[in-house]
Amino acid sequence: MEQIAIYLRLSKEDEFVKDESNSITNQRAFIRGFINKNKELRKMSVVEFVDDGYSGKNMDRPDMQRMLELVKRKQISCVIVKDFSRFSRDHIEQGKYIEQIFPFMGVRFIAINDNYDSADYVGGIGEIDVAFKGILYDFFSEEQSSKVSLTLDTKRGNGKYIATYAPYGYVKSPEDKHKLVVDEFASQIVKRIFKEFLSGKSMYKISEGLNRDGIDTPGVYIAMQVGSEKQLARYREKKPLWNNVAIGRILGNEQYIGTMIYSRFKIENVGDKHAKALPKDEWKRVENCHEAIISKEDFEKVAAMRKENTCASAKRKHETHCLTGKMICGNCGHRLSHTYAGRPKYYCANHYLDKTDEKCNISVLDADIESIVKKALQMMIDVLVDSRKVVDMQREKQAERLKQAEKHLSDMEHSRELIEKDLREAYESYKLEMTDKETYLEQRKTYEQMLASLQENIEKQRAAVTRMTDVDVPEVAGLEMLEGQLKLTGFNREMVDAFVEEIVVYAKDRVEIKWKFRDEFGEVGKARKP
Ligand SMILES: [Zn+2]
Numbered sequence: 001m002e003q004i005a006i007y008l009r010l011s012k013e014d015e016f017v018k019d020e021s022n023s024i025t026n027q028r029a030f031i032r033g034f035i036n037k038n039k040e041l042r043k044m045s046v047v048e049f050v051d052d053g054y055s056g057k058n059m060d061r062p063d064m065q066r067m068l069e070l071v072k073r074k075q076i077s078c079v080i081v082k083d084f085s086r087f088s089r090d091h092i093e094q095g096k097y098i099e100q101i102f103p104f105m106g107v108r109f110i111a112i113n114d115n116y117d118s119a120d121y122v123g124g125i126g127e128i129d130v131a132f133k134g135i136l137y138d139f140f141s142e143e144q145s146s147k148v149s150l151t152l153d154t155k156r157g158n159g160k161y162i163a164t165y166a167p168y169g170y171v172k173s174p175e176d177k178h179k180l181v182v183d184e185f186a187s188q189i190v191k192r193i194f195k196e197f198l199s200g201k202s203m204y205k206i207s208e209g210l211n212r213d214g215i216d217t218p219g220v221y222i223a224m225q226v227g228s229e230k231q232l233a234r235y236r237e238k239k240p241l242w243n244n245v246a247i248g249r250i251l252g253n254e255q256y257i258g259t260m261i262y263s264r265f266k267i268e269n270v271g272d273k274h275a276k277a278l279p280k281d282e283w284k285r286v287e288n289c290h291e292a293i294i295s296k297e298d299f300e301k302v303a304a305m306r307k308e309n310t311c312a313s314a315k316r317k318h319e320t321h322c323l324t325g326k327m328i329c330g331n332c333g334h335r336l337s338h339t340y341a342g343r344p345k346y347y348c349a350n351h352y353l354d355k356t357d358e359k360c361n362i363s364v365l366d367a368d369i370e371s372i373v374k375k376a377l378q379m380m381i382d383v384l385v386d387s388r389k390v391v392d393m394q395r396e397k398q399a400e401r402l403k404q405a406e407k408h409l410s411d412m413e414h415s416r417e418l419i420e421k422d423l424r425e426a427y428e429s430y431k432l433e434m435t436d437k438e439t440y441l442e443q444r445k446t447y448e449q450m451l452a453s454l455q456e457n458i459e460k461q462r463a464a465v466t467r468m469t470d471v472d473v474p475e476v477a478g479l480e481m482l483e484g485q486l487k488l489t490g491f492n493r494e495m496v497d498a499f500v501e502e503i504v505v506y507a508k509d510r511v512e513i514k515w516k517f518r519d520e521f522g523e524v525g526k527a528r529k530p
Helices: 012-017 024-037 062-072 091-105 130-140 143-157 184-198 203-212 218-226 229-237 244-251 296-316 349-353 366-384 387-431 437-470 493-499 519-526
Strands: 003-010 045-052 078-081 108-111 170-172 180-182 260-262 284-286 327-329 337-339 345-347 363-365 479-482 485-488 500-507 510-515
Touching: 003 024, 003 062, 024 045, 024 078, 045 062, 062 091, 091 108, 091 437, 184 203, 184 244, 184 296, 203 244, 203 349, 218 229, 218 244, 244 296, 345 349, 345 366, 363 366, 366 485, 366 493, 366 500, 366 510, 387 437, 493 500
Parallel strands: 003 045, 003 078, 078 108, 327 500
Antiparallel strands: 170 180, 260 284, 337 345, 345 363, 479 485, 500 510
């Protein structure tokens, strides 16, 4: 289960100290930035846990408990915080989780500012001592956290609104922040969008109209309401425009008919890669929770119309092109859009939404950009990379990794023996009538849970060790050794992700490629554009 939990916390004390860098927004941006720069982490899905207004002196925080519950269910493989103090200000608690529980559960822990990454420390959990056993017992005893989720659920079940921001079209009632009231201006825009769609206008045409009339997007509008200066500054720099996604989000939001929805996602099954969106009929709903902006009939009509549309468009769907997301407009800085229609190409959507913006009239064919990037990349490799050295370094690294992985595996196997021994002893005590049945069953349940967790990690570790011994030279994404030289073997998403930071397009024939280089290339990382 490759899922990252990012944990953010802000307490009253922090606000008092006025350290801007600790604001929730900054913690989030900081951690997201860190993830984006890390090739391995970037591939994993992210779930966020926020405790705003809670002290770090104890673990009694709703989102902390929610996160630990997922750890217990083995749905989190990595926890990231800005620094240790965000996780806990109690050193004993901190040590308990970071040195014992997380390693036992196979969870990697990263505290960015403290330069701590548990992946750097090998040896795993080692021998299980008495104190550690007690900790595991606590961790697996069920009561604590179920209480917390119970209160959260009741709040929602009563029709109270607990999300941070009201959905576009509503504001939180000044008297009761758990209630939604209609926002005069934004609700008119919501109505306009539904009306135009029902009259047969395409989502594209609707966006075009809203942009022409200078209507702020929901993001900008909400940022203005809640007075987020930073967000607004960012928006001023890159003015967002209405588009199909924004329109679709509004047309599909059931909250406009007065229904409150919660539990839209679940991450229950071990092995699930993402928080799965639950099918609509499994959402929990409270009807007539707040004033409706759209009638139920209109909403259902729109849903039916959209269903027809998506079936048609799904048929035309292609795979995502390998440079998607990397291509940037040299004029406005927006990501370029991609189309397979006609001759497949990248273009700046700004120009299509606002035809007066001539500078954004930028487009480049897939075939052209691919050949430019390929040539440039091979050139970089020929000139700057000492192929032998790369391969030797890879081999060395691999050997070291293998050694550590094997040690970790044997530590875990030893721990398993110790727990099994405890389980046998518990049974013997019971047989000799030194403990009663109830106590024994309780002990057995806890030991079995511990064993199950450990067993799963042992199997994962063993598979990892096998995989590592199978490889001679670990692969450098998309490259192959040919006659002592590294050659590009293909052109695919993996390779693009490994080498290309972004590609800025100024004109069809003026393109700037920003490289990123993996550590393996050492000093080459300093090289910039050719
Ligand atoms: Zn542009």
